[in-house]
Amino acid sequence: MDYKQQRQEKISFFLDQAEQYDFSREHAKAMIYYIRAGLLGDEGAIRTVCNNVKNGYGLSYNYEEFFRCMLIGAEQFHNPDAMYELGVCYSSGLGVEKSEAEAMHWFSEGSKAGSKEATRSLRTYNYDITITQYDELSPFAMLVRTTVFVNEQGYKNEFDFIDENAHHFVIFDGKKPVATARVYFDMLLETYCLGRVAVLKEYRGLGLGTDLLEAAETYVRDMRGKTLALHAQVDKQAYYEAHGFQAEGIADEDEGVPHVWMWKRFAE
Secondary structure (H helix, E strand, O other): OHHHHHHHHHHHHHHHHHHHHOOOHHHHHHHHHHHHHHHHHOOOHHHHHHHHHHOOOOOOOOOHHHHHHHHHHOOOOOOOHHHHHHHHHHHHOOOOOOOOHHHHHHHHHHHHOOOOOHHHHHHHOOEEEEEEEEEEOOHHHHHHHHHHHHHHHOOOOOHHHHHHHOOOEEEEEEEEEEEEEEEEEEOOOEEEEEEEEEEEEHHOOOOHHHHHHHHHHHHHHHHHHHHHHHHHHHHHHHHOOOOOOOOOOOOOEEEEEEEEEEEEOOOO
16 A cells, blocks of 8 residues: 555545534544644645634644644645634744744735735734724825825826715824725715725735725614615726625726726615
């Protein structure tokens, strides 16, 4: 019997053992066997370990094996959740010597790979992020919008009468304004509209756009709104689709940039 066959038989044995346990009652025992299958390079087992840790199933187990399992998931399979868990291991000394530098590395890699948890942890370590709401256009929002839309993207007509009747959000890193958006009610469309979503270049990739979307949605729900629309740049369409917006109609141009109207409808 060759090595690959032996390895696969061991993986099958560990997975069979894991499946014998009810996760709601004996999750720790099941995790032992999933981790052991992961240590042998089974990608599905590694995903299962990550998913169950994310869902609140803790470990009463050899943390060194958990760390090594996550290392395989991160390095061999580029699993963003495994990258995040490695950051947790390094930041807390879980199964490995504590290292803030390694924690930052894996939180950064996990964030790039799409882990929201890694992004939040990266922000917690490196930034002092807060969000403030205004019933008028503040100079902080003006600064961010001017930097992004005028200086960076070349827009000319950045500020308009809508600003006077809009609700504005500004995200700060400490005292520095770094992102903004506005929400207003459009009488013709009979919906709340989200617009002027802007994040400073050096702060992109930290999930601040998602923070603005969530704050806007909460505001609209609090106002008893049933829909939220936005005039999105076409190259950002996939991003908004991932947050529940759907494109309607055909694309048009706003200052020479292709845009499309997108809508998100809230359940009653």
